[in-house]
Amino acid sequence: MGKKLTSRSEDYSKWYNELVVKADLAENSGVRGCMVIKPYGFAIWEKMQAQLDKMFKETGHENAYFPLFIPKSYLSKEASHVEGFAKECAVVTHYRLKNAEDGSGIIVDEDAKLEEELIVRPTSETIIWDTYRKWIQSYRDLPLLINQWANVVRWEMRTRLFLRTAEFLWQEGHTAHATKEEALEEAEQMMHVYADFAENHMAVPVIKGTKTESERFAGAEETYCIEALMQDGKALQAGTSHFLGQNFAKAFDVKFATKEGKQEHVWATSWGVSTRLMGALVMTHSDDNGLVLPPKLAPIQVVIVPIYKGIDQLDAISEKVEPLVKELRSKGISVKFDKRDTHKPGFKFNEYELKGVPVRLAVGQRDLENETFEVARRDTLQKESVKADDIVAKITSLLEEIQKNIYKKALDYREAHITEVDSYDEFKKVIEEKGGFVSAHWDGTSETEDKIKTETKATIRCIPFYGEKEDGSCMVTGNPSVQRVLFAKAY
Amino acid sequence: MGKKLTSRSEDYSKWYNELVVKADLAENSGVRGCMVIKPYGFAIWEKMQAQLDKMFKETGHENAYFPLFIPKSYLSKEASHVEGFAKECAVVTHYRLKNAEDGSGIIVDEDAKLEEELIVRPTSETIIWDTYRKWIQSYRDLPLLINQWANVVRWEMRTRLFLRTAEFLWQEGHTAHATKEEALEEAEQMMHVYADFAENHMAVPVIKGTKTESERFAGAEETYCIEALMQDGKALQAGTSHFLGQNFAKAFDVKFATKEGKQEHVWATSWGVSTRLMGALVMTHSDDNGLVLPPKLAPIQVVIVPIYKGIDQLDAISEKVEPLVKELRSKGISVKFDKRDTHKPGFKFNEYELKGVPVRLAVGQRDLENETFEVARRDTLQKESVKADDIVAKITSLLEEIQKNIYKKALDYREAHITEVDSYDEFKKVIEEKGGFVSAHWDGTSETEDKIKTETKATIRCIPFYGEKEDGSCMVTGNPSVQRVLFAKAY
Numbered sequence: 001m002g003k004k005l006t007s008r009s010e011d012y013s014k015w016y017n018e019l020v021v022k023a024d025l026a027e028n029s030g031v032r033g034c035m036v037i038k039p040y041g042f043a044i045w046e047k048m049q050a051q052l053d054k055m056f057k058e059t060g061h062e063n064a065y066f067p068l069f070i071p072k073s074y075l076s077k078e079a080s081h082v083e084g085f086a087k088e089c090a091v092v093t094h095y096r097l098k099n100a101e102d103g104s105g106i107i108v109d110e111d112a113k114l115e116e117e118l119i120v121r122p123t124s125e126t127i128i129w130d131t132y133r134k135w136i137q138s139y140r141d142l143p144l145l146i147n148q149w150a151n152v153v154r155w156e157m158r159t160r161l162f163l164r165t166a167e168f169l170w171q172e173g174h175t176a177h178a179t180k181e182e183a184l185e186e187a188e189q190m191m192h193v194y195a196d197f198a199e200n201h202m203a204v205p206v207i208k209g210t211k212t213e214s215e216r217f218a219g220a221e222e223t224y225c226i227e228a229l230m231q232d233g234k235a236l237q238a239g240t241s242h243f244l245g246q247n248f249a250k251a252f253d254v255k256f257a258t259k260e261g262k263q264e265h266v267w268a269t270s271w272g273v274s275t276r277l278m279g280a281l282v283m284t285h286s287d288d289n290g291l292v293l294p295p296k297l298a299p300i301q302v303v304i305v306p307i308y309k310g311i312d313q314l315d316a317i318s319e320k321v322e323p324l325v326k327e328l329r330s331k332g333i334s335v336k337f338d339k340r341d342t343h344k345p346g347f348k349f350n351e352y353e354l355k356g357v358p359v360r361l362a363v364g365q366r367d368l369e370n371e372t373f374e375v376a377r378r379d380t381l382q383k384e385s386v387k388a389d390d391i392v393a394k395i396t397s398l399l400e401e402i403q404k405n406i407y408k409k410a411l412d413y414r415e416a417h418i419t420e421v422d423s424y425d426e427f428k429k430v431i432e433e434k435g436g437f438v439s440a441h442w443d444g445t446s447e448t449e450d451k452i453k454t455e456t457k458a459t460i461r462c463i464p465f466y467g468e469k470e471d472g473s474c475m476v477t478g479n480p481s482v483q484r485v486l487f488a489k490a491y
Numbered sequence: 492m493g494k495k496l497t498s499r500s501e502d503y504s505k506w507y508n509e510l511v512v513k514a515d516l517a518e519n520s521g522v523r524g525c526m527v528i529k530p531y532g533f534a535i536w537e538k539m540q541a542q543l544d545k546m547f548k549e550t551g552h553e554n555a556y557f558p559l560f561i562p563k564s565y566l567s568k569e570a571s572h573v574e575g576f577a578k579e580c581a582v583v584t585h586y587r588l589k590n591a592e593d594g595s596g597i598i599v600d601e602d603a604k605l606e607e608e609l610i611v612r613p614t615s616e617t618i619i620w621d622t623y624r625k626w627i628q629s630y631r632d633l634p635l636l637i638n639q640w641a642n643v644v645r646w647e648m649r650t651r652l653f654l655r656t657a658e659f660l661w662q663e664g665h666t667a668h669a670t671k672e673e674a675l676e677e678a679e680q681m682m683h684v685y686a687d688f689a690e691n692h693m694a695v696p697v698i699k700g701t702k703t704e705s706e707r708f709a710g711a712e713e714t715y716c717i718e719a720l721m722q723d724g725k726a727l728q729a730g731t732s733h734f735l736g737q738n739f740a741k742a743f744d745v746k747f748a749t750k751e752g753k754q755e756h757v758w759a760t761s762w763g764v765s766t767r768l769m770g771a772l773v774m775t776h777s778d779d780n781g782l783v784l785p786p787k788l789a790p791i792q793v794v795i796v797p798i799y800k801g802i803d804q805l806d807a808i809s810e811k812v813e814p815l816v817k818e819l820r821s822k823g824i825s826v827k828f829d830k831r832d833t834h835k836p837g838f839k840f841n842e843y844e845l846k847g848v849p850v851r852l853a854v855g856q857r858d859l860e861n862e863t864f865e866v867a868r869r870d871t872l873q874k875e876s877v878k879a880d881d882i883v884a885k886i887t888s889l890l891e892e893i894q895k896n897i898y899k900k901a902l903d904y905r906e907a908h909i910t911e912v913d914s915y916d917e918f919k920k921v922i923e924e925k926g927g928f929v930s931a932h933w934d935g936t937s938e939t940e941d942k943i944k945t946e947t948k949a950t951i952r953c954i955p956f957y958g959e960k961e962d963g964s965c966m967v968t969g970n971p972s973v974q975r976v977l978f979a980k981a982y
Contacts, residue, residue, distance in 0.1 A: 029621075031560045031561070035558070036555070038555055043554070045556075062530035064528055067525035068611075068642055068644065069658070092581045094584065095582065096579055105564070134518075342631055
């Protein structure tokens with residue numbers, strides 16, 4: 001296990017970086033900015049994927065797969081999209097290597113230069129809408145509700161495991177609709193699906209809202225988002241859903257025949273969440289002892305550690321534990337009985353604490369005699385002795401309780417970190433000293449937004465979806481405003 | 492649905508290409524050699540993935556994720572590997588685009604040239620073994636049993652949907668072991684897992700065997716494979732599992748401390764199957780009317796088509812059908828009740844035949860009166876009338892029967908197409924006229940193998956794993972041989 005973690009109060013950023021590596025979630029690879037997702041981290045991501053995939057299918061979506069590469073010319077077709085995405089990306093220029101004539105190794109074969117460069121997809125709107133042109137002729141072909149699980153690449157200069165990596169895994173939904181209303185409904189629906197997933201599975205409370213024009217996705221007419229708050233008071237955008245209007249349909253000439261026989265451009269949405277969610281998960285719940293995982297996403301929900309001397313004691317413990325393991329598994333609970341004789345109980349306790357296993361059972365000689373288990377919960381670190389007869393019921397209720405408790409804890413923190421301010425001086429003070437979301441009036445202009453960003457590093461995270469209408473005046477310019485918006489420093 | 496399919500006898504290759512597109516499995520994209528996997532095709536691939544993933548986990552493997560890019564220098568580290576893979580691959584040379592100064596569009600920014608080119612992974616041994624060096628110190632860290640689901644790119648000049656595409660989806664297992672014996676066992680085990688999957692889920696009979704030296708994976712000391720036979724008499728390699736010896740451990744300096752405290756190089760395997768299996772599935776079972784899917788992998792197992800005039804008749808049919816749909820779903824059977832009023836029953840029948848739905852039910856007025864369903868099975872195209880009371884039992888048994896029947900049909904075809912020959916003349920005749928596998932004695936040299944390949948286009952598909960030892964003499968050179976091997980023309 002090595003040395004203890006840096007504490008959050010000492011250096012939050014360092015704590016996060018250490019935790020991700022020590023808890024075996026991910027690590028940096030030999031390729032600049034690209035991470036290796038380790039088995040334990042990947043098992044959490046698989047659970048996220050499975051749940052999201054289920055929710056997408058329940059809302060009528062199907063999966064498909066589109067090419068990794070995008071011809072350079074495709075990117076140029078939608079004007080604002082190319083500005084947003086063509087800048088930092090991986091460009092494939094050649095398709096062959098060869099042995100150097102001087103024997104120095106392998107080199108790029110200059111004879112194998114592509115006529116048109118290919119971009120490793122930073123997002124797939126262009127290649128997908130180029131395909132949709134062939135798939136959509138009539139209103140009968142609509143809506144088209146498709147999702148893709150894929151890797152994407154954005155050549156970020158400063159990378160951090162999960163939060164910002166050159167390559168990351170994500171899903172991207174791309175839907176096509178006959179009417180503007182239906183597309184808007186879809187984009188809004190997916191924001192709600194993401195929020196449902198974040199709150200009820202990740203136990204991460206989020207605020208739903210829309211982005212300001214300057215924070216919108218490149219090519220979108222409206223961007224819906226969910227914003228979470230990390231323990232250091234910084235916000236994290238956890239998912240976005242875009243209403244793309246007819247921009248991509250026009251750029252790629254995708255029209256359909258209406259029931260009345262007219263030709264019209266199709267309406268579009270796209271929406272995505274990524275392995276960034278792993279970062280949000282870690283930073284929302286974990287503590288100075290390591291990960292705290294919500295039971296619904298924990299690869300191991302219950303770990304059982306035997307405390308014994310010699311094989312006879314271990315056999316006696318196993319005899320008691322194995323039927324319990326079987327019973328818990330039959331209830332769909334994932335259990336690990338860690339009988340390794342290469343490590344001591346104390347080492348194992350630390351390891352599972354670091355890895356955020358929600359419930360830990362320990363069984364020693366006295367427990368055998370008393371017919372009890374020592375039960376420890378990861379979220380509060382509380383321990384108690386539980387009668388063997390009650391253990392299954394206890395574990396079942398504890399898993400539910402932990403899921404609820406860590407959500408509530410995160411929600412309480414978030415609620416305590418939304419501050420209403422009415423002056424720019426107060427705003428600066430709160431952003432600097434307290435952090436969290438600051439709710440304030442803004443005049444709706446990009447100029448004011450930019451000024452605030454430059455001066456305080458805070459950005460408008462969202463215009464809250466369920467925010468009350470309230471007349472007020474912009475804290476910076478004094479111009480009229482009809483609703484408070486949420487500012488924060490952000491990841 | 493458009494025009495009818497080209498028949499297999501007319502042009503098998505054209506039949507395949509048309510079928511893949513018309514059945515909505517996949518299509519070519521605007522990117523050379525890269526396919527789009529359409530929702531219906533992807534739903535089949537998802538079922539394959541889910542089953543394989545389950546089998547991998549049952550045999551102790553975990554999933555992880557490694558970078559898409561491989562630094563050029565990594566490829567050079569294992570000598571025979573670089574020969575096999577460095578040739579045709581996508582090379583990333585730059586990380587930025589910019590607007591052309593003359594306003595002509597976006598161009599590669601020459602200032603953003605990578606110091607070392609990155610290769611889009613054609614397979615991941617090198618990047619993974621570079622990572623394993625950090626993960627493996629002691630015998631306690633072994634075995635390391637990891638799988639990755641990923642996209643890979645090999646710049647193929649001639650591509651065909653699913654069978655050979657520049658980008659394809661696959662899984663690649665990469666394991667590390669303390670002993671040679673254990674690694675050999677693992678490689679052999681995965682061949683058996685693949686064969687189990689092919690036969691019991693895809694209903695595709697396969698022959699297990701090992702590859703000759705010249706057909707081995709680049710960097711392997713032994714390659715285990717499963718070989719299937721397509722309806723045109725050509726073989727298709729459906730999966731491979733490699734014993735890599737200590738080659739990659741030596742190239743990437745991966746050593747472990749043994750129990751006795753000695754430092755030794757680790758033993759390796761790798762194994763993979765890809766979206767190529769989709770091609771094998773299509774070509775093994777399908778007929779001139781379209782796809783024939785094994786029930787275990789069919790996205791829709793049962794389709795129900797109402798035959799009606801007017802909304803009252805449809806309502807009466809729906810009243811009878813909806814409880815059935817519910818009951819079938821509760822048994823885990825995927826059902827589609829196609830009530831679309833935009834298409835006629837005849838059109839729907841053709842569509843589901845083309846898409847290979849195993850069981851089709853039709854319900855009209857007379858069925859309502861008689862309390863029956865018309866049941867059609869896709870494999871034999873037989874129809875019968877079944878009493879409503881018996882329909883659930885009938886469907887359940889029919890799904891099992893179809894799964895068995897199409898396997899048996901493919902097995903009978905394969906058995907009828909293994910021909911033993913003892914002379915090279917006979918060999919040439921069989922390869923040319925009958926096709927299929929030819930079982931013959933071979934002297935074990937690459938020279939003879941090459942000569943046969945050049946003269947007949949047939950290659951040694953495998954040295955059968957369960958082949959009888961039998962003294963004989965090579966059909967070409969007359970030199971001694973101890974076992975017959977299987978030749979065929981192949982995809």
